[in-house]
Amino acid sequence: MFAQIRPALVMIIGLSLITGLAYPLGMTGLAQLVFPEQAGGSLVVRNGQVIGSALIGQNFTAERYFHGRPSATTAADPADATKSVAAPYNAANSSGANAGPTSKALIERMTADVDALKAGNPAAPVPIDLVTTSASGLDPDITPAAALFQVPRVAKARGLAPEQVAALVTEHTQGRLLGLIGEPRVNVLGLNLALDAIGAK
Amino acid sequence: MTANGWIQIALYCVIVTALVKPLGGYMHRVFSGERTFLSPILAPVEHGLYALAGVDRKAEQHWVTYAVAMLFFSVAGFVSLYALQRFQNVLPFNPEGLDAVTPDLAFNTSVSFISNTNWQSYVPESTMSYLVQMLGLTVHNFVSAATGIGLALALIRGFARRSARTVGNFWVDMTRAVLYVLLPISIVVGLFFVWQGTPQNLDAYVQATTLEGARQTIAQGPVASQEVIKMLGTNGGGFFNANSAHPYENPNALTNLVQMVLIFALGAGLTNVFGRMVGDQRQGWAIFAAMGILFVAGVAVLYWAEAAGNPAFAALGLDPANMEGKEVRFGIANSALFAAITTAASCGAVIAMHDALTPLGGLIPLVNMMLGEIIVGGVGAGLYGMLIMAVIAVFIAGLMVGRTPEYLGKKIEAKEVKMAMLAILILPLSILGLTAVAVVVAPGLAGLANAGPHGFSEALYAYTSATANNGSAFAGLGANSPFYNTTLGVAMLVGRFLMIVPMLAIAGSLAAKKLAAPSAGTLPTHGGLFVGLLVGVILIVGGLTYFPALSLGPIVEHFAMLAGNLY
Numbered sequence: 001m002f003a004q005i006r007p008a009l010v011m012i013i014g015l016s017l018i019t020g021l022a023y024p025l026g027m028t029g030l031a032q033l034v035f036p037e038q039a040g041g042s043l044v045v046r047n048g049q050v051i052g053s054a055l056i057g058q059n060f061t062a063e064r065y066f067h068g069r070p071s072a073t074t075a076a077d078p079a080d081a082t083k084s085v086a087a088p089y090n091a092a093n094s095s096g097a098n099a100g101p102t103s104k105a106l107i108e109r110m111t112a113d114v115d116a117l118k119a120g121n122p123a124a125p126v127p128i129d130l131v132t133t134s135a136s137g138l139d140p141d142i143t144p145a146a147a148l149f150q151v152p153r154v155a156k157a158r159g160l161a162p163e164q165v166a167a168l169v170t171e172h173t174q175g176r177l178l179g180l181i182g183e184p185r186v187n188v189l190g191l192n193l194a195l196d197a198i199g200a201k
Numbered sequence: 202m203t204a205n206g207w208i209q210i211a212l213y214c215v216i217v218t219a220l221v222k223p224l225g226g227y228m229h230r231v232f233s234g235e236r237t238f239l240s241p242i243l244a245p246v247e248h249g250l251y252a253l254a255g256v257d258r259k260a261e262q263h264w265v266t267y268a269v270a271m272l273f274f275s276v277a278g279f280v281s282l283y284a285l286q287r288f289q290n291v292l293p294f295n296p297e298g299l300d301a302v303t304p305d306l307a308f309n310t311s312v313s314f315i316s317n318t319n320w321q322s323y324v325p326e327s328t329m330s331y332l333v334q335m336l337g338l339t340v341h342n343f344v345s346a347a348t349g350i351g352l353a354l355a356l357i358r359g360f361a362r363r364s365a366r367t368v369g370n371f372w373v374d375m376t377r378a379v380l381y382v383l384l385p386i387s388i389v390v391g392l393f394f395v396w397q398g399t400p401q402n403l404d405a406y407v408q409a410t411t412l413e414g415a416r417q418t419i420a421q422g423p424v425a426s427q428e429v430i431k432m433l434g435t436n437g438g439g440f441f442n443a444n445s446a447h448p449y450e451n452p453n454a455l456t457n458l459v460q461m462v463l464i465f466a467l468g469a470g471l472t473n474v475f476g477r478m479v480g481d482q483r484q485g486w487a488i489f490a491a492m493g494i495l496f497v498a499g500v501a502v503l504y505w506a507e508a509a510g511n512p513a514f515a516a517l518g519l520d521p522a523n524m525e526g527k528e529v530r531f532g533i534a535n536s537a538l539f540a541a542i543t544t545a546a547s548c549g550a551v552i553a554m555h556d557a558l559t560p561l562g563g564l565i566p567l568v569n570m571m572l573g574e575i576i577v578g579g580v581g582a583g584l585y586g587m588l589i590m591a592v593i594a595v596f597i598a599g600l601m602v603g604r605t606p607e608y609l610g611k612k613i614e615a616k617e618v619k620m621a622m623l624a625i626l627i628l629p630l631s632i633l634g635l636t637a638v639a640v641v642v643a644p645g646l647a648g649l650a651n652a653g654p655h656g657f658s659e660a661l662y663a664y665t666s667a668t669a670n671n672g673s674a675f676a677g678l679g680a681n682s683p684f685y686n687t688t689l690g691v692a693m694l695v696g697r698f699l700m701i702v703p704m705l706a707i708a709g710s711l712a713a714k715k716l717a718a719p720s721a722g723t724l725p726t727h728g729g730l731f732v733g734l735l736v737g738v739i740l741i742v743g744g745l746t747y748f749p750a751l752s753l754g755p756i757v758e759h760f761a762m763l764a765g766n767l768y
Binding site: 001004005006007008009010011012014015016018019020021023024025027028030031032034035038039040041042043049050051052053054055056057058059060061062065069089090091092093094095096097098099100101102103104106107110111114125126127128129131132133134135136137138139140141142143176177180181182183185189192193196 | 205208209212246250253254255256266269270273274276277278281324326327335336337339340343344372375376379380384387388391392395396397398399400401402403404406407408409410411412413415417418419420421423425426427430441442443446447448449452453454455457458511513514517518519520522523524525526527528529530531532535551552553554556557558559560650651652653654655658675676677758761762766767768
């Protein structure tokens with residue numbers, strides 16, 4: 001029975017070195033060599049400044065930008081580290097809201113969001129993804145319907161023709177892979193960068 | 202529900218089924234000790250490890266020695282993982298300067314990863330250094346999965362051999378599983394993930410200034426290398442808190458499809474290894490068919506429940522489809538499919554927050570885990586769980602016709618049935634017993650995030666997930682407290698090791714038996730009748746045990762939701 005102690009120790013050390021150091025460090029080196037952009041987090045740089053990651057959603061509240069989905073991420077309360085405060089799109093603390101389907105807090109929050117969105121665009125039905133929190137709190141995408149819903153507000157705030165903004169949304173809509181896999185989506189940061197680029201022209 | 206949704210689900214099932222035979226063939230070669238195309242590179246490493254460890258790769262072990270080797274290895278893994286967490290503040294690869302992990306959390310996490318559960322009471326990006334993620338958690342993603350494969354092989358050898366004293370060599374099975382199966386696939390698919398956008402770096406967290414001028418800290422790390430083995434080894438512990446819902450872990454629908462395939466790939470392939478080792482591949486396909494029937498039924502209910510959604514959303518003039526806690530790039534169909542896969546296997550990774558699923562949508566993951574995660578299941582663990590169910594199934598069939606039950610020519614006698622029942626009874630004891638405690642004591646109630654029946658479901662889900670070694674959660678539960686860390690840790694240990702020991706005892710006892718010649722009264726175990734019997738036994742054993750608890754949680758919540766009750 002005690003004959004199994006030596007292999008237990010050797011194997012945990014040996015396999016740790018192989019799968020815990022050689023493998024991840026080797027993969028890091030290889031990834032940095034072959035796919036340096038992606039390995040570094042797909043960062044987006046504008047005017048020499050990192051403005052985010054193409055894959056990670058960020059918080060938009062201004063009228064002139066398209067908004068992402070509600071995010072339930074939090075951060076430590078600066079006044080009391082044992083408590084947490086709302087901090088949407090905190091990419092150092094990904095998390096969902098974890099509100100169940102019969103949660104009063106969930107339905108109350110959604111009711112308020114629906115009312116606010118209807119005030120901005122009474123003509124169209126409110127898309128479901130604009131009033132539900134994402135699983136990660138960092139969802140970079142909205143549905144095409146959710147982007148088109150926001151066109152009147154964004155066009156007005158920027159003094160652009162709604163048709164021009166709507167065309168931009170269509171241009172930034174990614175369909176399903178091979179027309180089959182996944183769901184159609186619009187990357188909010190990409191769309192907003194394109195909007196800013198129009199303004200800069 | 203949409204036609205496209207069903208097509209995506211069907212496509213997934215086709216891919217997994219197509220992989221069964223090639224993966225089974227390759228693994229069969231590996232575990233028979235044959236040379237493979239990777240041998241020229243890996244054989245020196247493998248033999249070097251044996252030499253250092255003093256292991257004779259030709260010498261096989263009695264089931265008791267096999268069990269002792271597995272237990273010692275797990276203890277060594279526990280100690281090293283616990284120490285890494287407790288000392289991470291003074292160790293390298295900690296660019297964020299994270300503090301040492303607290304003792305109760307380090308205990309819980311160590312148990313969680315050695316038992317292939319990957320329950321996470323912590324937020325990884327603010328708790329675990331890169332060193333712990335690599336040298337601690339990634340290592341156990343490999344070796345706990347390899348241990349599961351080894352255990353399944355031991356049981357299969359029990360069926361395949363006659364009048365034998367040994368069931369294999371734990372060190373050889375485990376080492377070959379890591380080197381020849383898990384590592385090569387991880388390297389190739391890991392690079393694919395990086396190509397698709399998953400980070401792989403050791404940088405400090407990025408400080409970005411958003412378009413609106415706000416500050417955003419973006420967590421980084423060696424994500425891809427851990428992501429791939431997390432899925433392939435059915436571990437499920439996320440590099441980030443949001444797990445596979447995080448856009449870095451799972452950037453798009455293609456990576457998501459690959460992740461789902463990885464979860465089932467080895468477990469499904471092992472059914473074919475089983476068939477090959479007992480000399481009749483149809484036996485493997487029969488087991489795979491029983492798994493497939495239960496899986497597809499679960500997916501159908503889950504997809505229907507999530508697509509039908511929440512009447513409270515419809516009352517607000519919204520599309521009722523339940524997008525709460527889901528990501529746009531995955532949508533309803535993929536989120537439902539993933540939730541069924543991750544709990545059918547013992548993976549526990551998530552792309553949608555299970556806490557936010559509709560009541561019946563959340564019921565399916567619970568049931569999948571309560572049935573013992575035998576629907577493909579954890580790598581290895583699923584197959585040995587399923588074979589124990591098969592033993593019970595032939596026993597019940599034998600009782601009905603008054604004959605001594607046989608499975609694969611082995612007489613199933615009192616000892617095997619006793620051990621099988623012991624393995625099966627461990628699960629409800631831990632799940633129902635600990636849930637009952639948690640919902641009456643103050644520290645248990647303090648962790649519940651939702652009120653009403655959903656709160657009960659949170660506790661029930663936690664102990665089910667821990668005992669079944671799944672690791673997914675109704676994540677609103679505030680589990681990082683001494684009470685939950687300790688009791689969930691105990692549940693994980695019980696669910697893993699108290700199931701393994703009786704299972705190995707069955708393996709040893711079967712291996713020693715002679716082969717009985719099939720007679721007119723033998724129930725063929727490769728046909729539809731046996732598959733139906735097996736599915737029935739699984740549902741009756743599971744259904745009868747857990748129905749009362751499920752009634753108090755998801756079922757009553759379903760009717761509350763339809764009636765418009767909020768809590």
